[in-house]
Amino acid sequence: MASTKRSIISPVLLSGALILLMVALRAFYLSFTIDESITYTILQGNETQLTTANHHILNTFLMRISSAIFGEGEFALRLPNVLLCAVYILFVFRILKNEKHEAAVLLGAFVLLWNPFLVDFFSLARGYGLSIGFMMGSLYFFLRTGMVKHTFKSYINDMTLCIVMAILAMFSNLSTINFFMTILFLCIAQYYWLTKNSEGINKKNHVQFSIIILLAIVPLILAIRRLLFLKELKQLYFGVDSFSDTLATLYINVLERFNNFYILTTVVCIILVLSVIIVVVKKRFDSPLFKLLLILGMLVIATIAQHILFDAKYPAERTAMYFVPVFGLIVYYLSSEFYLHFSSKVARISGTVIILAIMTIITLNFFKWADTGAQYTKVWKFDAHTSDVAATIESLTDKEKGEKVTLSNHWLFESTLNYYINSQSLHIETALHDPDSTTTFVYNFTDQFEFDTTQYEVIETYDDIGTSLYRKVLE
Numbered sequence: 073m074a075s076t077k078r079s080i081i082s083p084v085l086l087s088g089a090l091i092l093l094m095v096a097l098r099a100f101y102l103s104f105t106i107d108e109s110i111t112y113t114i115l116q117g118n119e120t121q122l123t124t125a126n127h128h129i130l131n132t133f134l135m136r137i138s139s140a141i142f143g144e145g146e147f148a149l150r151l152p153n154v155l156l157c158a159v160y161i162l163f164v165f166r167i168l169k170n171e172k173h174e175a176a177v178l179l180g181a182f183v184l185l186w187n188p189f190l191v192d193f194f195s196l197a198r199g200y201g202l203s204i205g206f207m208m209g210s211l212y213f214f215l216r217t218g219m220v221k222h223t224f225k226s227y228i229n230d231m232t233l234c235i236v237m238a239i240l241a242m243f244s245n246l247s248t249i250n251f252f253m254t255i256l257f258l259c260i261a262q263y264y265w266l267t268k269n270s271e272g273i274n275k276k277n278h279v280q281f282s283i284i285i286l287l288a289i290v291p292l293i294l295a296i297r298r299l300l301f302l303k304e305l306k307q308l309y310f311g312v313d314s315f316s317d318t319l320a321t322l323y324i325n326v327l328e329r330f331n332n333f334y335i336l337t338t339v340v341c342i343i344l345v346l347s348v349i350i351v352v353v354k355k356r357f358d359s360p361l362f363k364l365l366l367i368l369g370m371l372v373i374a375t376i377a378q379h380i381l382f383d384a385k386y387p388a389e390r391t392a393m394y395f396v397p398v399f400g401l402i403v404y405y406l407s408s409e410f411y412l413h414f415s416s417k418v419a420r421i422s423g424t425v426i427i428l429a430i431m432t433i434i435t436l437n438f439f440k441w442a443d444t445g446a447q448y449t450k451v452w453k454f455d456a457h458t459s460d461v462a463a464t465i466e467s468l469t470d471k472e473k474g475e476k477v478t479l480s481n482h483w484l485f486e487s488t489l490n491y492y493i494n495s496q497s498l499h500i501e502t503a504l505h506d507p508d509s510t511t512t513f514v515y516n517f518t519d520q521f522e523f524d525t526t527q528y529e530v531i532e533t534y535d536d537i538g539t540s541l542y543r544k545v546l547e
Contacts, residue, residue: 084168084181088161091185094442095157098195099150103459105452108197109487112149115139116494125307128199129298130243135197144495146459149197156205157194161185163212167401173411179427180404182434188441189325189396192449200390202244208397210237210255211367215360215401224277227266231259232284239291246302247391249295250374254367256288311385315376321388322395325450329437340399344368347406354413361405368398390451403430448537455488457534461515461541462492462500464532468543469499476501480508481515489515514542 104112107126114121114132121127134152142148164184171177194201213234234255242252263281267273302308312318316333319340324331344365351362371394378384386392410423448456469477478501481489489503507516509523518533518540528542 081165081169081177083178084165084185087181087185088165091191092154092158092161095191095194096147096154098191099154100147102146102195102447102449103455103457104146104149104488104491105196105449105455106484106487107452108149109491111135111197112144112491112495113487115144123301123305123307125246125302125310128202128245130240131197131199131202131245134202146197150195153194153196153198153201153205156202160190160194160205160208163208167212167215168404171408173408175424175427176404176407176411179407179431180400182431183400183403184397186434186438187326187396187400188328188438188450189322189393192451193390193393196449198390199245200393203241203248204393204397206237206241206244207248207251207394210234210241210251211364211397211401213237214255214258215363224266224270224273227263228277228280228284231263235259235284235288239288241394242291242295245391245393246295246299247387248394249292249299250371250378251367251394252292252295253374254370256285256292257370258363258366260285308384310388310391312388313386315372315379315386318375318386318388318392318395322392325389326396327433327437328450329440330433343403343406347402347409350406350409350413354409356409359405359409361402361409364398364402364405368395368402371395371398454484454537454539456537457532457539458485458488459492460534461485461532462489462496462498464541465500465513466496466498468531471499475499477513478504478511479513479515480504480506480511482507482517482520485515512544514544515539516542 110121110124110126111128111132112135114127115136131152135149138148138151142151147154164181168177168180171180190201190204193204210233213230216230238248238252238255241248267278299308312321316337319337320333323333323336327336330336347361347365350356351359351365356362375386379386407423407427411420414420414423465477465479469475476499479489481503483505486503486505489500492498493500493503504511507514507521507523509527513531514521514523514528516539518538521528521540521542523542527545529545531541531543533540
């Protein structure tokens with residue numbers, strides 16, 4: 073039995089180690105991006121950015137601590153997200169470690185770990201990776217209450233940890249507020265169920281529970297006030313116009329190489345219908361699968377309700393990221409329930425074939441992404457070579473004279489170039505946000521360079537993102 077468990081868990085540990093290594097290497101080598109650089113200006117005293125949606129509260133706080141200890145390099149500023157990747161992997165491991173069926177464990181590891189979308193954001197100094205790491209912790213403690221029989225004390229401990237993790241996820245990225253409200257509501261509902269089915273719960277227990285819930289409402293109020301403040305300043309502009317568009321943005325980020333909206337939507341619907349059938353037919357209302365279906369359903373309802381009631385945009389791409397781990401867990405627990413309830417040889421072989429097909433698609437998708445897209449982050453691909461540009465200009469300056477060269481650029485590159493100029497004390501004046509023919513260097517998209525080409529020489533061209541670095545010809 074012990075050798076069987078080891079054989080099941082070893083691939084999970086290996087997968088987790090490889091993913092964490094990839095995240096760490098990307099955090100070290102990838103060029104900083106525009107949103108990371110804007111957050112960096114907050115650390116430098118730019119209070120204006122505190123009133124924008126770019127300010128992910130917990131992320132900014134952790135970046136400040138990390139920079140104070142380890143400096144202002146890319147890896148130091150991204151370190152909190154790298155650590156939360158380790159936390160995410162830890163909780164995935166804890167969820168999968170007690171599974172008895174190897175195929176289900178492997179599927180869970182592939183679905184939850186081998187995801188380019190998550191790897192991308194765990195590598196960046198943004199709040200999205202933090203929120204997913206904390207969210208997985210919250211889900212673990214919430215789902216665990218259905219895995220073992222609980223006393224009041226053990227339930228309160230798990231519920232408290234679940235809510236704390238959800239609060240941290242919410243302040244890492246406010247778009248996860250729907251997740252926090254869902255968890256809070258379900259914790260209350262589950263406590264009501266516990267009081268009806270357990271003995272020995274007294275008034276003192278009710279008071280203790282009520283205090284925890286009241287304390288949890290305080291950060292929720294603060295988060296809602298923050299969102300209303302951002303809405304008033306017209307900062308909540310990122311999103312799409314329909315829930316189908318939300319799904320489309322998730323498909324293209326999670327399975328870019330196998331992206332077909334209608335096929336993937338059909339697959340998602342089949343998975344959800346099968347999950348509901350198993351829960352209802354087998355009466356698995358105490359199972360993690362049932363809880364996850366409730367969470368997903370409430371997240372969808374809350375998203376649609378926000379759009380109808382407050383005219384809010386539907387989440388897209390990174391702001392809809394919280395759907396990914398929830399659905400991934402549903403896929404895993406569906407496979408676990410399948411092996412638990414269907415023992416015929418034909419059913420098991422069919423299930424294993426389907427699981428192997430899914431794992432093959434995930435693997436091909438991941439390695440195709442790793443081969444072509446691991447050199448940059450997809451959302452901010454245009455910043456793929458900004459660090460190279462800053463280094464190239466610095467290498468061409470005359471440091472002995474102590475003079476600084478001038479640089480102008482497309483506005484998209486301004487924040488990141490200035491991050492490198494300031495954090496590395498380069499011999500470059502603050503970058504200007506529009507191309508200017510009076511500066512020594514110009515960095516722009518190649519097809520948007522409008523100055524007299526006889527007055528400039530091309531220093532570098534980056535064909536993968538369509539940009540070029542120009543230097544003014546000395547007379």
